[in-house]
Amino acid sequence: MIKIAKLTKHYVSGEETVAALRGIDLDIEPGEFVSIMGQSGSGKSTLLSVLGGMNHPTAGEVEMAGVRLYALPGEKLADFRAQNLGFVFQSFHLIPYLTALENVMLPLAIASLSRNAKREAARGALERVGLGAKYDRLPNQLSGGEQERVAIARAIVNQPRIILADEPTGNLDSKTSDEVMALFRELNDGGQTVVMVTHNPDNCRYADRTIVLRDGRVVAGS
Amino acid sequence: MKLHNIALNNLRRRKAKMAFLTIGLTVGIATIVTLVTLTRSMSGDIERKMDEFGANILITPRSSDLAMSYGGISLGGISFDQQEIREADLALIRTIENHRNISAVSPKVLGGVKAGEREVLLVGVDFDSELRMKQWWQIFGAAPAGDGEVLLGSDAASALEVMAGDAVVLNGAPFKVAGVLAPTGSQDDALIFAPLNKAQALLGKEGKITLVEVAALCSGCPIGDMVVQIAEKLPAAKVSAIQQVVESRLHALDQFRRFALGVAAVVVFIGALIVFVTMMGSVNERTTEIGVFRAIGFRQSHIMRIILLEALLVSLLAGLLGYASGMGAAKLVLPFMAESKDAVLAWDATVAGGAIALALLVGVLASLYPARHASRLDPTEALRAL
Numbered sequence: 001m002i003k004i005a006k007l008t009k010h011y012v013s014g015e016e017t018v019a020a021l022r023g024i025d026l027d028i029e030p031g032e033f034v035s036i037m038g039q040s041g042s043g044k045s046t047l048l049s050v051l052g053g054m055n056h057p058t059a060g061e062v063e064m065a066g067v068r069l070y071a072l073p074g075e076k077l078a079d080f081r082a083q084n085l086g087f088v089f090q091s092f093h094l095i096p097y098l099t100a101l102e103n104v105m106l107p108l109a110i111a112s113l114s115r116n117a118k119r120e121a122a123r124g125a126l127e128r129v130g131l132g133a134k135y136d137r138l139p140n141q142l143s144g145g146e147q148e149r150v151a152i153a154r155a156i157v158n159q160p161r162i163i164l165a166d167e168p169t170g171n172l173d174s175k176t177s178d179e180v181m182a183l184f185r186e187l188n189d190g191g192q193t194v195v196m197v198t199h200n201p202d203n204c205r206y207a208d209r210t211i212v213l214r215d216g217r218v219v220a221g222s
Numbered sequence: 223m224k225l226h227n228i229a230l231n232n233l234r235r236r237k238a239k240m241a242f243l244t245i246g247l248t249v250g251i252a253t254i255v256t257l258v259t260l261t262r263s264m265s266g267d268i269e270r271k272m273d274e275f276g277a278n279i280l281i282t283p284r285s286s287d288l289a290m291s292y293g294g295i296s297l298g299g300i301s302f303d304q305q306e307i308r309e310a311d312l313a314l315i316r317t318i319e320n321h322r323n324i325s326a327v328s329p330k331v332l333g334g335v336k337a338g339e340r341e342v343l344l345v346g347v348d349f350d351s352e353l354r355m356k357q358w359w360q361i362f363g364a365a366p367a368g369d370g371e372v373l374l375g376s377d378a379a380s381a382l383e384v385m386a387g388d389a390v391v392l393n394g395a396p397f398k399v400a401g402v403l404a405p406t407g408s409q410d411d412a413l414i415f416a417p418l419n420k421a422q423a424l425l426g427k428e429g430k431i432t433l434v435e436v437a438a439l440c441s442g443c444p445i446g447d448m449v450v451q452i453a454e455k456l457p458a459a460k461v462s463a464i465q466q467v468v469e470s471r472l473h474a475l476d477q478f479r480r481f482a483l484g485v486a487a488v489v490v491f492i493g494a495l496i497v498f499v500t501m502m503g504s505v506n507e508r509t510t511e512i513g514v515f516r517a518i519g520f521r522q523s524h525i526m527r528i529i530l531l532e533a534l535l536v537s538l539l540a541g542l543l544g545y546a547s548g549m550g551a552a553k554l555v556l557p558f559m560a561e562s563k564d565a566v567l568a569w570d571a572t573v574a575g576g577a578i579a580l581a582l583l584v585g586v587l588a589s590l591y592p593a594r595h596a597s598r599l600d601p602t603e604a605l606r607a608l
Binding site for chain 1: 224225234236518522524601
């Protein structure tokens with residue numbers, strides 16, 4: 001599903017060049033649940049953003065679902081994200097002026113579906129994360145765990161092949177974290193590939209495989 | 223859920239920000255509407271005032287052999303005692319195509335008379351139209367009210383040693399001096415003004431007119447056209463425009479319009495700046511949100527559409543509100559600004575359409591850069607968390 005070869009990413013800050021990723025080789029199979037661990041500054045978030053098609057690598061290749069991601073011209077990369085990827089962010093990043101249902105429908109705003117089909121899909125995604133009853137709430141009327149669920153529903157509403165999650169339990173208590181991780185497991189059991197960045201070792205028990213990064217290199221799990 | 227739903231919901235649920243943006247643009251548009259409406263209303267008022275202020279068309283007999291000037295204006299060659307215009311023909315002037323633009327027709331008969339031992343120039347006038355045309359006249363005493371009353375220029379009064387209320391004998395006929403003019407610096411100072419019919423009788427020129435001054439309303443009517451039209455009606459007369467008067471009026475109006483345009487341009491610029499700064503601030507505040515849009519697959523053009531649609535909606539509202547409040551302000555201010563009580567508010571669909579179009583143009587143009595900036599945000603930078 002995902003093939004990464006000799007992936008390098010350098011950031012230039014003034015006269016200083018920082019190597020965030022140093023020649024990563026990695027294969028992730030379809031339907032696999034992979035967690036990426038590492039200390040702060042190890043390059044795990046950079047790796048996720050490169051996988052998400054939002055951060056051009058300095059060198060190396062990323063092939064996803066048979067497509068060389070960074071060979072795609074201009075807005076085709078955005079289209080690829082819309083059709084194949086679902087994002088779950090650490091701070092949920094829900095749109096504050098949209099209700100839970102509208103937030104979930106957001107990825108469908110650019111899809112050519114009827115209004116009813118979009119509503120049905122969003123309702124279905126919210127039901128799936130157990131928030132069907134709170135569809136008309138604004139994000140500030142939901143708890144942290146509920147906001148996370150809305151964010152997950154938004155990530156799965158267009159049925160992407162791959163879900164990318166960045167510290168999805170970073171802002172949640174342990175009980176809610178367990179519920180959210182169980183939800184990811186459930187999604188993965190349904191056939192979706194999940195790649196999750198986490199610093200919490202407890203979360204790794206839900207994953208099929210844990211990749212450990214240190215100083216921009218894979219040190220375990222490749 | 224479509225892109226416009228995102229823009230609408232943002233505006234609907236962020237009322238304070240939307241109100242700030244709308245107010246900023248509304249104030250700009252309202253100021254322009256007020257200025258433009260006031261300018262148009264006052265232009266009309268000023269035009270009317272200026273048009274009534276002195277003559278701008280002169281009608282004299284065609285043939286003449288003596289140079290003569292009146293009021294500092296060269297009339298070409300006219301003989302006192304020869305060719306005159308028939309008074310009966312004056313009615314024809316009011317039958318021209320642009321007769322509505324005629325503000326005043328002031329016929330005159332000229333001739334020398336004896337006042338005691340002195341020779342003076344007597345001018346027979348229709349006092350109603352003469353006084354309307356010469357609003358700068360200051361009269362000590364009163365304007366002549368009856369056939370037996372005359373008005374004297376200041377030099378004439380001192381030469382004859384009379385003042386308002388005194389009697390004067392002209393060619394043997396007694397007249398009462400109703401008033402004396404304050405010095406005007408023109409040839410009016412040396413003249414005696416008598417009612418037209420009385421002067422005609424005194425000069426033996428019944429039914430005859432020496433010259434006619436016409437005050438025409440310039441607005442919407444080229445004086446040149448009126449000159450041609452009058453000349454066609456009075457083939458025996460020489461009709462000419464007093465170019466100096468016409469040009470100076472047009473020049474004064476042009477300056478007034480240019481001033482108003484300049485002020486309006488400054489206000490539009492400030493309005494655009496407000497929209498630009500507010501939209502830029504809004505984009506910067508929404509960096510994360512835009513990052514999310516990009517991450518879930520929105521194209522750059524989708525982001526541009528959301529931002530520009532918001533600007534378009536706010537601008538439309540600001541245009542409508544700006545027009546309404548601008549007209550309201552103009553209505554309140556006009557009585558204080560216009561000198562004449564006759565000044566009326568100029569309601570004009572062009573101003574309404576222009577205000578809305580300008581609001582849309584300014585709103586969208588000022589939002590173009592912020593929208594472009596938003597669409598080009600690096601999603602990774604925007605989200606920071608990634």
